[in-house]
Amino acid sequence: MTAQHTKHAKHTKRKRRRRSPLRILIILILVIAVLVGLTLSTVHKKLGKISTKSLDQSQLVTVNKDSNMTDYTNYAFFGIDSQTGSMSDRGNRSDSIIVVSINNSTKDVKLLSIYRDTYLSINGKYSKINAAYSWGGPELAISTINRNLDLNIEKYATVNFKILANIVDAVGGIEVKVDKSILKNLNAYIGDMNRINGGHSPKLSSAGTYTLDGNQAVAYSRIRYTAGGDLARAGRQREVLQKIFDKAKKNPLKMMSVMDEILPQVKTNMSQDELFDMFLSIFKYDIKDQQGFPWDQKELRYYGTYYGFPTTLKENAIRAHKYLFGTSDYQVSDELSRINQKIIYRAGY
Secondary structure (H helix, E strand, C coil), rough: CHHHHHHHHCCCCHHHHHHHHHHHHHHHHHHHHHHHHHHHHHHHHCCCCCCCCCCCHCCCCCCCCCCHHHHHEEECCCEECCCCCCCCCCCEEEEEEEEEEECCCCEEEEEECCCCCCCEEEEEEEECHHHHHHHHHHHHHHHHHHHHHCCCCCCCEEHHHHHHHHHHHHHCCEEEECCCCHHHHHHHHHHHHHHHCCCCCCCCCCCCCEEEEEHHHHHHCCCCCCCCCHHHHHHHHEEEEEEEEHHHHHHHHHHHHHHHHHHHEEEEEEHHHHHHHHHHHCCEEEEEEEEEEEEEEEEEECCCCCEEEEEEEHHHHHHHHHHEEEECCCCCCCHHHHHHHHHHHHCCC
């Protein structure tokens, strides 16, 4: 081989070596792209396991007086009190009721719990708001929220106790500070959840900070008969959801392992594509605040039953629009004004 040929061969070899890292990088990018594509395809397919049911629009009431709401999408989240795991639209009271409001531009999220014992109008019949789901399924439950808060909710999701336990287990548990004042009640509910969901989640021996598993976390969110009653319980429910969301957001692929078990336990009127778009946006969502409705209320006995009477519904609804949409001096609808007067009359204040 001549010197010129040798020089050319060495130059070609060096050139190949210089290109090699770039080729490896391109191959890696292609492999990652294929894996991501396969993962997303799998997620989209799995989302089809969710029970999707369209709402009867003739039964759905919305209120669109607040023009600021056009910048937000509002959802209703129901956790039903099903001791058997049933997902029936009728006969199950909503143990947890949360309005989820998402700013369409910023993806900022605000949560508003509605206390289950709140005395409101359910299509003209006055009772605790948690009865609405039991009496008329999601159509009546959503319409009740819309009529009493002047909202335009059209989308919802319903889950039972089992799914929340599964999700907490999937993300590796959530860290919670357990106060001594709730320890006895918490342990009682842990036993209850072991019976309902199955499992052997241990009871806690003392107050402190724990990483709670699924049954323990759901038990924590169900505690009611302690200081703060329903208000404190709704706060714990929002705390659990916030911590689940934060952990799932850090590693959403962890959820893949339990999707087949979790998703059939969800009922919603959102389409597979809508849910997939929400999954793709998970890193954009940020829970900015979480509060409870009504902010001001009185616990009063009415015909032998304790209710939470808003003081007043009108003032609390105005505050809800300020909190969720930044609306100042919101003017409530005529129907809400009538409901407000009826509640004032019955509460006697």
